[in-house]
Amino acid sequence: MRGYAIPGSNRDRKFSEARGDWLCSSLFGFSRFSLFASMIAGLFAFTPVTASADSVNDLAQVCSGCHGEKGVPIDKSIPVIWGQRREYILKELLDFKTGHRKNETMAGIVDSLTKTDMEALATYFSKQQWPKLDQPAAPADVAHQAQEVFSALNCRGCHQDHFQGDYVRPSLRGQQEDYLLKTMTDFHTGERNNYPGMVALMKSLDESQLKPVATYLAGLPPEVPVAGE
Numbered sequence: 001m002r003g004y005a006i007p008g009s010n011r012d013r014k015f016s017e018a019r020g021d022w023l024c025s026s027l028f029g030f031s032r033f034s035l036f037a038s039m040i041a042g043l044f045a046f047t048p049v050t051a052s053a054d055s056v057n058d059l060a061q062v063c064s065g066c067h068g069e070k071g072v073p074i075d076k077s078i079p080v081i082w083g084q085r086r087e088y089i090l091k092e093l094l095d096f097k098t099g100h101r102k103n104e105t106m107a108g109i110v111d112s113l114t115k116t117d118m119e120a121l122a123t124y125f126s127k128q129q130w131p132k133l134d135q136p137a138a139p140a141d142v143a144h145q146a147q148e149v150f151s152a153l154n155c156r157g158c159h160q161d162h163f164q165g166d167y168v169r170p171s172l173r174g175q176q177e178d179y180l181l182k183t184m185t186d187f188h189t190g191e192r193n194n195y196p197g198m199v200a201l202m203k204s205l206d207e208s209q210l211k212p213v214a215t216y217l218a219g220l221p222p223e224v225p226v227a228g229e
């Protein structure tokens with residue numbers, strides 16, 4: 001590594017040693033030019049990976065194969081992503097990519113996506129309207145069991161009053177019942193461990209308490225009530 005100059009410091013030293021020397025000023029000029037040239041080259045090199053409007057639509061087509069053409073997933077174990085929180089979608093995509101959240105299907109999907117693609121996809125899906133899955137409202141006794149869990153563990157403290165989510169806290173309203181049960185069970189067993197807080201909370205519950213919670217949340221209509229619930 002000897003002789004590998006740090007451009008700024010070397011240049012500055014040369015500049016002060018030989019101030020007024022035409023050779024120095026031309027060297028100085030050249031290094032500035034080459035820096036500029038490499039910046040321009042860098043810009044062009046990065047252009048193709050910037051997701052354009054068209055490519056986002058193309059990428060989203062791949063997602064529709066499972067998450068649904070109109071946002072209704074093709075299988076009950078697949079979550080709704082239309083209208084989900086942008087930062088949450090982005091975090092999950094990055095977690096699937098790094099393996100912090102393990103799922104073979106999604107790992108295969110995100111493998112070829114760049115961060116720019118994921119940002120564009122997160123923006124795209126967060127702007128769609130959450131679909132109506134018409135899952136029935138939980139019967140009173142089930143709702144009661146769910147409310148006991150919500151107040152004991154303050155789920156609303158993070159997922160907000162109407163479970164509409166906020167920033168990286170996902171919306172849970174009207175999510176697929178089977179998916180909710182699966183992912184809460186995954187937190188409970190530690191299979192999903194990309195957020196220690198949720199793992200601790202779900203581990204503190206008995207597995208039998210998860211189903212009423214899933215049924216209740218799935219039965220909430222996507223629209224957030226204006227006042228009260």
Ligand code: HEC
Binds near residue numbers: 059062079090105
């Ligand atoms: C072959 C089916 C399939 C395709 C195609 C697919 N997904 Fe998924 N996706 C799944 C499954 C299954 C899960 C649930 C994983 C689990 O249970 O942990 C999931 C989970 C997710 C989640 C987490 C949602 C949540 O509530 O935690 C996001 C975000 C997501 N997918 C985005 C996408 C995007 C964006 C695309 C397109 C680039 C895509 N998926 C393509 C099957 C698919």
Ligand code: HEC
Binds near residue numbers: 079154169183
């Ligand atoms: C300390 C804040 C906090 C509390 C309290 C909390 N959550 Fe969460 N929850 C989160 C965050 C953050 C995530 C996203 C985790 C991640 O990064 O993947 C999450 C994820 C979830 C998911 C996964 C959603 C999906 O689309 O995959 C479910 C279901 C869930 N929480 C239910 C609950 C329930 C039920 C309770 C109460 C027992 C609860 N949460 C309490 C912060 C919280």
